Structures are given as C-alpha cells and as structure tokens.
Amino acid sequence: MARLAVFGGSFDPPHLGHLILAEEALAALDLEQVLWVLTPQPPHKRGQSLSPVPIRLQMVAQAIQGNSRFVLSRVDLERPGPQYAVDTVDILRSESPGHEWTFLIGEDSLRDLPTWSRSRELIEKCTLGVMRRPGIRWDEKSLERDLPGIGQRLRFFPAPFVDISSTQIRQRAREGRPIRYLVPHGVWEVIEQSGIYRHPA
Numbered sequence: 262m263a264r265l266a267v268f269g270g271s272f273d274p275p276h277l278g279h280l281i282l283a284e285e286a287l288a289a290l291d292l293e294q295v296l297w298v299l300t301p302q303p304p305h306k307r308g309q310s311l312s313p314v315p316i317r318l319q320m321v322a323q324a325i326q327g328n329s330r331f332v333l334s335r336v337d338l339e340r341p342g343p344q345y346a347v348d349t350v351d352i353l354r355s356e357s358p359g360h361e362w363t364f365l366i367g368e369d370s371l372r373d374l375p376t377w378s379r380s381r382e383l384i385e386k387c388t389l390g391v392m393r394r395p396g397i398r399w400d401e402k403s404l405e406r407d408l409p410g411i412g413q414r415l416r417f418f419p420a421p422f423v424d425i426s427s428t429q430i431r432q433r434a435r436e437g438r439p440i441r442y443l444v445p446h447g448v449w450e451v452i453e454q455s456g457i458y459r460h461p462a
Contacts, residue, residue: 265294266365283365323451
C-alpha cells in the first residue's frame with residue numbers, strides 16, 4: 262500500500278519553506294509521493310485577492326520541477342468552490358483506491374482544525390502529517406474533546422524552521438525589495454516576467 266500525502270494551499274507564491282516541509286514529510290513519514298494541490302480560493306481566505314490561477318499553477322510547476330516524488334494535482338481546479346480539504350481527500354481516495362493518505366499541515370492549522378468544514382470526517386479519511394512549528398501552542402485535551410480520536414490520527418515530524426511566508430514575499434516584491442533567494446529560481450523568473458506582485462492588489 263503506497264503512502265501518499267496531500268499538500269494543499271494557495272501557493273501565492275510557493276517558496277523554499279513549502280519545499281522544505283514537503284521534503285521533510287517525504288522522509289519522516291515514509292511517503293511515496295507528495296501531491297501539491299493548488300486551491301483556487303481556500304475557504305479560510307475568502308474575500309482575499311489572490312493571483313490568477315494560471316500563474317500560480319505555473320509557479321508550483323516550476324517549484325517542484327526535478328523532483329519525481331512531488332506531483333502537481335489539479336483536483337481542486339476541476340471542481341467548483343469552495344474547495345474543502347475533506348472533499349479533496351475524498352476525491353483523491355476514490356481516484357486512487359488502496360493507498361494510505363496523509364494530509365500535511367502545520368501545528369497552527371492543527372490548532373484551528375475544529376473550525377474546518379467536516380473536520381471529524383476528514384480525520385476518518387486520512388491521517389494528519391503535522392509539521393512542528395516553534396511558538397505554536399494548542400491544547401491537546403480540548404482538541405481531543407472537539408475531535409474524538411484525533412490523537413490516533415496525528416503523525417508529527419520536525420523540519421528546519423525557515424521564517425518565510427508568501428505574504429512576506431508579496432510585500433517585499435511590492436516594495437521593490439529582493440525576493441530572489443526566498444523562492445526557487447523558476448518561481449522567481451515567473452514573478453519577474455509576470456510582474457504580479459509589483460503593485461498592490
């Protein structure tokens with residue numbers, strides 16, 4: 262049974278921190294592949310202005326180029342929104358039966374998991390690969406109370422902490438500050454050629 266992981270996000274843009282998380286998860290969780298799932302409009306970012314999907318798709322393709330164990334998935338692009346994690350996992354499970362699925366998140370997302378749509382159903386369909394993040398606090402007892410049995414569905418893994426965020430990169434680009442070594446080279450080229458972050462949205 263192959264172990265596959267879902268790594269979802271808006272990836273606006275994908276950066277080195279994303280790549281480090283995915284690569285560490287491959288090793289620590291003994292995964293076969295990580296599916297990078299580009300979500301057009303994540304439910305928790307409703308109302309926020311995001312870069313056009315084709316450009317974000319191009320950036321993700323550039324970011325994971327050369328790693329055969331990173332796969333770009335269009336599962337969230339081929340259905341109407343909102344694209345909830347539980348539905349994404351459900352579709353992938355039905356398309357690839359017989360595999361063991363893990364959904365990758367950071368500890369900050371784990372803390373907020375009870376607020377996710379149908380979160381109880383999500384943890385029944387997959388395990389959660391949780392990257393440790395410094396400074397993030399969450400209450401194990403209250404999480405177990407809100408989501409009974411979740412403790413058995415968590416697989417924690419450490420990763421080098423890189424203080425980079427997509428928000429920070431967009432801001433730096435708008436201010437004309439350097440971002441070249443915060444993202445993979447191919448992603449930087451897409452940003453430069455498209456000019457997507459040069460002006461406030």
